[in-house]
Amino acid sequence: EKKCILSGAWQNELGSNMTIFAVNKAGQFSGLYLTAVSAAKKPILVSPINGSQHIDSLEQPTFGFTVKWTFSDSTTVFVGQCFVDDHGEETLQTMWLLREKAKSAENNWNATMVGTNIFTRI
Numbered sequence: 860e861k862k863c864i865l866s867g868a869w870q871n872e873l874g875s876n877m878t879i880f881a882v883n884k885a886g887q888f889s890g891l892y893l894t895a896v897s898a899a900k901k902p903i904l905v906s907p908i909n910g911s912q913h914i915d916s917l918e919q920p921t922f923g924f925t926v927k928w929t930f931s932d933s934t935t936v937f938v939g940q941c942f943v944d945d946h947g948e949e950t951l952q953t954m955w956l957l958r959e960k961a962k963s964a965e966n967n968w969n970a971t972m973v974g975t976n977i978f979t980r981i
């Protein structure tokens with residue numbers, strides 16, 4: 860039985876932390892993201908998370924969420940799946956797209972970065 864509800868506190872290998880609040884009956888959730896790294900010129904601040912996970916079959920569900928950064932004009936979307944090992948330890952395997960604000964349409968081509976990321980519970 861590898862159920863996984865995303866509510867709680869998580870940390871990734873960069874040292875970024877996120878807290879996911881209650882997951883409702885539709886699988887929707889909100890939360891807070893504190894990144895450990897940023898390309899922005901301003902000090903890093905906590906930023907809101909909004910997303911949803913599958914809860915129909917809570918077995919190792921997939922999910923997605925958006926972080927609208929409060930200290931830069933960029934946005935990141937994360938998509939991934941929660942894996943549960945034989946000891947009940949949960950791991951979030953994710954990929955993300957970070958969209959920075961391009962100065963013009965000509966600069967659109969290199970305004971999106973992609974990465975992979977693993978979160979574990981703190």
Ligand SMILES: CC(=O)N1C(=O)N[C@@H]2[C@H](CCCCC(=O)O)SC[C@@H]21
Nearest residue numbers: 875894897898899928931933935976
């Ligand atoms: C999970 C992961 O890899 N990342 C993480 O935890 N923080 C960085 C980026 C933070 C962007 C901050 C806003 C900005 O610089 O414009 S989102 C993907 C990456």
